[in-house]
Structures are given as structure tokens and as C-alpha cells.
Amino acid sequence: MNNRRNVEIVDIKQLSSDVFSMWVKDEEIASNGKPGQFASLYCNNETRLLPRPISICEINKDEGLVRFVYRVVGKGTKEFSELKVSDRINILGPIGDGFNLEGKNVLVVGGGIGIPPLLELSKHLDGKKHIILGYRDEVFLDDEFKQYGDVYVSTEDGSSGTKGNVIDAIVANKLLEDNEIDMIFACGPTPMLRGLKDFANKNGIKAQISLEERMACGVGACLSCVCKTKEKDHHTHVHNTRICKEGPVFYANEVEI
Amino acid sequence: MFNNEINMSVNIAGVEWKNPVTTASGTFGSGIEYSDFVDLNALGAVTTKGVSNVPWEGNQTPRIAETTSGMLNAIGLQNPGVDVFIERDLAFLKEFDTNIIVNVCGRTERDYCEVVEKLADNDVDMLEINISCPNVSEGGITFGQNCDSVESITKAVKKYAKQPIIMKLSPNVSNIGDIARAAEAGGADAVSLINTLTGSKIDIHRRKFELANKTGGLSGPAIKPIAIRMVYEVAKAVNIPIIGMGGIMNAEDAIEFILAGASAVAVGTANFTNQRATLEVIAGIYDYMKKYNVKDINELIGCVE
Ligand SMILES: Cc1cc2nc3c(=O)[nH]c(=O)nc-3n(C[C@H](O)[C@H](O)[C@H](O)COP(=O)(O)OP(=O)(O)OC[C@H]3O[C@@H](n4cnc5c(N)ncnc54)[C@H](O)[C@@H]3O)c2cc1C
Ligand SMILES: Cc1cc2nc3c(=O)[nH]c(=O)nc-3n(C[C@H](O)[C@H](O)[C@H](O)COP(=O)(O)O)c2cc1C
Ligand code: FES
Numbered sequence: 001m002n003n004r005r006n007v008e009i010v011d012i013k014q015l016s017s018d019v020f021s022m023w024v025k026d027e028e029i030a031s032n033g034k035p036g037q038f039a040s041l042y043c044n045n046e047t048r049l050l051p052r053p054i055s056i057c058e059i060n061k062d063e064g065l066v067r068f069v070y071r072v073v074g075k076g077t078k079e080f081s082e083l084k085v086s087d088r089i090n091i092l093g094p095i096g097d098g099f100n101l102e103g104k105n106v107l108v109v110g111g112g113i114g115i116p117p118l119l120e121l122s123k124h125l126d127g128k129k130h131i132i133l134g135y136r137d138e139v140f141l142d143d144e145f146k147q148y149g150d151v152y153v154s155t156e157d158g159s160s161g162t163k164g165n166v167i168d169a170i171v172a173n174k175l176l177e178d179n180e181i182d183m184i185f186a187c188g189p190t191p192m193l194r195g196l197k198d199f200a201n202k203n204g205i206k207a208q209i210s211l212e213e214r215m216a217c218g219v220g221a222c223l224s225c226v227c228k229t230k231e232k233d234h235h236t237h238v239h240n241t242r243i244c245k246e247g248p249v250f251y252a253n254e255v256e257i
Numbered sequence: 258m259f260n261n262e263i264n265m266s267v268n269i270a271g272v273e274w275k276n277p278v279t280t281a282s283g284t285f286g287s288g289i290e291y292s293d294f295v296d297l298n299a300l301g302a303v304t305t306k307g308v309s310n311v312p313w314e315g316n317q318t319p320r321i322a323e324t325t326s327g328m329l330n331a332i333g334l335q336n337p338g339v340d341v342f343i344e345r346d347l348a349f350l351k352e353f354d355t356n357i358i359v360n361v362c363g364r365t366e367r368d369y370c371e372v373v374e375k376l377a378d379n380d381v382d383m384l385e386i387n388i389s390c391p392n393v394s395e396g397g398i399t400f401g402q403n404c405d406s407v408e409s410i411t412k413a414v415k416k417y418a419k420q421p422i423i424m425k426l427s428p429n430v431s432n433i434g435d436i437a438r439a440a441e442a443g444g445a446d447a448v449s450l451i452n453t454l455t456g457s458k459i460d461i462h463r464r465k466f467e468l469a470n471k472t473g474g475l476s477g478p479a480i481k482p483i484a485i486r487m488v489y490e491v492a493k494a495v496n497i498p499i500i501g502m503g504g505i506m507n508a509e510d511a512i513e514f515i516l517a518g519a520s521a522v523a524v525g526t527a528n529f530t531n532q533r534a535t536l537e538v539i540a541g542i543y544d545y546m547k548k549y550n551v552k553d554i555n556e557l558i559g560c561v562e
Pocket of ligand 3: 214215216217218219220221222223224225226242243244245
């Protein structure tokens, strides 16, 4: 991986009351980034020492641009939301091991702020794609997915799509009955991933899930970002693995969540 | 890059370092991951993550939390154990022209001695004995908080060690000078300080501790003033060299430690913010020496008035 870089923001937009979309100019991630990988974004405020891991939402290889879509949940993401076009930000990436592009008839399942990385993924998957996007209430990015597959929405308050969660939407739309699904790709909050892991196992389908954990180094050195594993990990030699290095995407059955 | 008329090399307990900068244990792995960013040959020494006799799983997650100008960690000394360490990490590090300092941890005196004995005939330049980790229930800090146990564990590891021993001191004590004297009395060849300060953080929305371990070790610029004061106190208390650390983000911070009495410095949390922090510290010390016409870094050690 290349050194941390100070990159320019070329576009920044608000997508919902607390979700922002930002395009930066970075040849490195634009040429080498893969769906499911992420970047470390550093705060300009020096009292905040640790990088914020943010997934690659989209890449524009020709123009050397990378898109991040993030929700304001704390001080760092608040700072990022206040950046303007031509401001600069330090980033490191692409980081981690992303999705394996496989399957002929697949479910792409995102929950909340887990949805953004699935956009670049959906661009690259061959075969039939059923894209299920779960929100609490406000929807974002759903329109942009429509060019890559059939989109189904769920909201907890029922304001759009199926009322309930992503599994309710999969069931309500008979996606398993009507298709021979051979892979599930998922990113979202842990309870959703846990639910999907069970759902995938019950239905005998393989699943790739993208996990989150607090990170300090973002390069595999500090062991803050680990997740429990079923087997002994080849690097750590204990039953846990580094999400920033071996992940963030894992086969659901390799990890304990 | 460096002019030969300026001497940056220091001698720590008989080991020659090309410059006074190493990595703080646990913030740099064994250097493998950071070798993408840092030419390890440029460092005075690489200090590894703590190594124990058998693999340790470490604590539950979340293991870290950010604080204002600092961070808390409760990794719990996860490591693959000394055998894997020798076979993989040491084999990697040996290829570089730098000193290798292996940080050693344990639950009992026997654990420490076992690791030290296994490393004795390996290509390791120095050993740093961590008697100051606040994040494990047994061992670690419990050895580092009173003078008798510091002296006795130092004596114990010295029996097995073939390399110079650096005792790594905890700041969570009432008199760091006394602790350093106990280490010196036990035969320590050098001391390093400070390890992290025990702290905690609460998420007020969830009304829960941010760390699974509830408490963790505070590091980063927030602890630097305490570290400077402690290095100064220890420099007055003992005659063995001091490796200073705690919140070093840049060369100015490092020079403060040297002026306070440290013969060498370690860069820790800064590696998380800037992967090349160690290299920038080295270059900045050189620039400072040039600016103030200091010919030999050793002239700066402990020269604060
Ligand atoms: C691999 C990965 C990919 C991610 N991709 C995205 C994305 O595309 N869009 C997005 O909005 N969010 C994403 N997140 C979550 C994002 O990293 C956090 O929301 C963000 O770090 C919060 O920072 P803050 O300063 O606003 O919050 P604060 O709560 O003030 O942050 C304090 C500290 O906790 C860390 N932290 C807080 N929440 C999380 C979290 N959920 N995961 C990891 N660290 C956290 C911060 O990095 C910081 O070090 C991703 C997380 C991971 C691990
Ligand atoms: C994530 C993390 C892991 C650490 N692991 C170890 C360790 O294994 N052994 C040890 O002696 N100190 C360990 N430390 C302490 C550091 O080596 C250092 O003493 C402390 O962080 C202060 O320096 P800093 O402020 O520059 O980080 C760790 C610190 C951090 C932040
Ligand atoms: S964040 Fe340091 S190992 Fe993953």
C-alpha cells in the first residue's frame, strides 16, 4: 500500500438528513480499489488521532475519483460533512480484502450506512442481482442501484417498501422461491448480519458479510479490530482475525458474530 | 540525507543505535505491516509487540476508544506466542539493518523467564520487559507497582537473559523514581517509560463503558506532560539509560524527552495517525541539531536547565 495522501475534495453533497456523499481525487484507490475495500480518513482536527474507516462507495477509474458515502454519527464524520469542494483531507487506502465476485443469481443486501459499499459491488457482479436495501426511515442511494439490478426497499416505519427489515423484504418479495440464489452479499449493522447468517444457513446459501470494528492503525499492526473466528487464524494463531487486513469481508461461516 | 558531521548515534547499554528513535511496543506490530511505509533500516531500533510463552487471545472488543488528544486501548496483549514469533516475525526483522528489541510479557515470573530463555540464543539485540500493562488481570502491571516485585522480577529475568534488559515502567505508581531505582538494583541495563495510564470512557447515550474491558491504557499527546515529568524524575534517580515515550507526535516532542534525560525515544500512537511518524521524528531531530549547531546528540541528553 502507498503512503497516506492529502487529497482534494471535488464534490460533496447531502443525501439525507445525516448522510453525505463525497468524491475525492485519488489515483491510487481509483486504480487499485476493489468493491468491499475501505479507506482510512483522517481528521484535520489534530485532537482526533485515529482514522475513520469508510468504505469505497464508488470508483471512477477514468477520472481518478473515489466516492465515500457516510453518516454523521460523531465528531469525525461531522467534520467530514463540513468539508467543501477544493478542501483537502488525508486518506490511506485501499485497505483490506473486499468481496469475492462470484455467483450467478445473487442477493445484495444492505442495511443503513452499510449500503454504500454495495454500489461499487453491484457494478462489478455478473449474473442476476436482487438488491435489498433496508432503512430505518429515510432512504438514500436507492435510485442509483436501479441501473444494476432489481431493487427492493424495506423501512422499519413502513414509509417506503416493505415494512420491517431486509429479511422481511426478501420473504415478502418471494426472492428465494422465485430464484435459485447462490450467494448473498451483505453489509450493515451486526444484528442484521447475524440474522442474515442464520437465514443463509437455513437456506443452504453461502454468504459474504462485511464487518465493522473500531480501528487504530488500519494496517494490521495493533490488533484492535479483531473478530472471533471458527478456526485458528493463520496470522494471529488464535481464534480471531484482523478485520482491517483479512477483512472487512468474510464468509459468514468463518466468523462468530 | 544526513551530513556525517552530525552524530545522531547513541549507545544504549552497550548497543549502538544509528539514531535515538524506536517504535513503542504494540503500536508497530513486528514491523511487517509498517514496512510498506517505513524503511525499517532507517530506525534506531524496532521494538515489537509483547510476546508471551504461549499464544494469547487478548480481550473482547471493543478494544480501543478515542479520547481528546489520546486513545484508550485494552488489547490484552494478544500475540501468537514466542515460537511463532521467532519463526516468522524475527526471521523477517533479521533482514534489516536495525536493532531488534523484543517486548516480553507474562502472567507469572516463570512465563517471563521462559520467553527470555527462548530468545537468549536468538538474533535479538535487547529485551524490553513489560511489567506495566494495565490490561491483563494477572502479570503485567502487578509486577510493576511495588519496588520489591520490580527488583525481584528484574533479577529473575537477568538470570536467563543474554541480551541487555530494559525494564518498562508503569506511570500508575506513586513514585516512579523509586521504581526505577528498584529496577536498577535488580540489574536492569536500561529502563523505558512511560507505559499507558489507566483510564476509562463512558458512552452516555448507551450508558455503557466504551471498552469491553471497562478500563484501558491512555496514550497519545494527552499523556506527554506526565511522561516528560517522569522521565526527568527517573533521570535524576538512576544511572542507566532511559528510553522515553508517551505522546511523541513529532521531533519537537522527541527533543523534549531527550532534554529531560532520555537517551532514546519511542514513537507509539503517532504511528496510527501518520504511518511515517518515526521517519519524520528522525529527520526533525537532525534539522534541530543543524539549526542549533549540535554536533552530537549525546550533548542534548538531560541538558534541560
Ligand atoms: C470497514 C469499515 C467500513 C465503514 N464504512 C463506512 C461507510 O462507508 N460509511 C459510514 O458512514 N460509516 C462507515 N463505517 C463506520 C465509520 O467508520 C464510523 O461511523 C466512524 O468512524 C465514526 O466516526 P465519528 O468520529 O463520527 O464518531 P465517534 O463516535 O466520535 O468516533 C470515535 C471513535 O470511534 C470510532 N468509531 C465510531 N463508530 C464506529 C464504527 N461504527 N465502526 C468503526 N469505528 C467506529 C471512530 O473511528 C473513532 O475512532 C465503516 C466502518 C468500518 C470498520
Ligand atoms: C494499541 C497499543 C498497544 C500497546 N501494546 C503494548 C505492549 O504490548 N507492550 C508494552 O510494553 N506496551 C504497549 N503499549 C504501550 C506503548 O508501547 C507506549 O508505552 C504507550 O502507548 C505510550 O506511548 P505513546 O503515547 O507514544 O503511544 C501499547 C500501546 C498501544 C496504544
Ligand atoms: S486496526 Fe490495527 S490491526 Fe486492524
